[in-house]
Amino acid sequence: MSATVTETAPVSAPTATAAKPLGMRVNGKQWHAPKKAFRPTKGLTSYEARVKTRADxxxxxxxxxxxxxxxxxxxxxxxxxxxxxxxxxxxKERYEKIAEKMHKKRVERLKRKEKRNKLINS
Known part of the structure; x- marks a missing residue:
């Protein structure tokens, strides 16, 4: 028989972040979500980024x-x-009301006179 070569893939070691068992919590409150580390500088941005967002x-x-x-x-x-x-x-309604009482030509004269007064007063 001929020699058969079996290829073996390199087995990677499990990473530290993948499902690390935490064990029992010290205070006994296992139902609470685990807290993350306090990083006070995480949310800080550079001055240029702040200026850009303010300008936007x-x-x-x-x-x-x-x-x-x-x-x-x-x-x-x-x-x-x-x-x-x-x-x-x-x-228009006011002039129609006046026209009922007065002659048509007199109403026209009043209209013209009122328009002149409006132009003078304005």
Whole structure:
């Protein structure tokens, strides 16, 4: 028979982090999750990273403010259009009421006179 070579894969030793048995807890509270080590410097970031995040947040806030102002301007424009429409309607109704009592030409003269006064006073 010919020589057969059996390849054996190198067996890696189990790592220390993989399922290390902890044993019984000293205080007897096994139902609590194990605590992690206290690392006070873990959350700290570099000055450049903080400056970059602050700049990003400032740009985002500026964009949000601009969008809100645009939306508010659109709303104000709609409100103003409604107010002008209502004022025109009220004025038209007032002139119609006057026209019931007076002659048409006299009502036209009053309209022109009131418009001149509005232009002068404004």
């Amino acid at each position: 947040q400032a740009a985002m806030k500026a964009k949000e403010k601009e969008m809100k102002e645009e939306k508010e301007a659109e709303r104000q424009k709609r409100v103003q259009a409604i107010k002008e429409k209502r004022a025109a309607k009220e004025e």
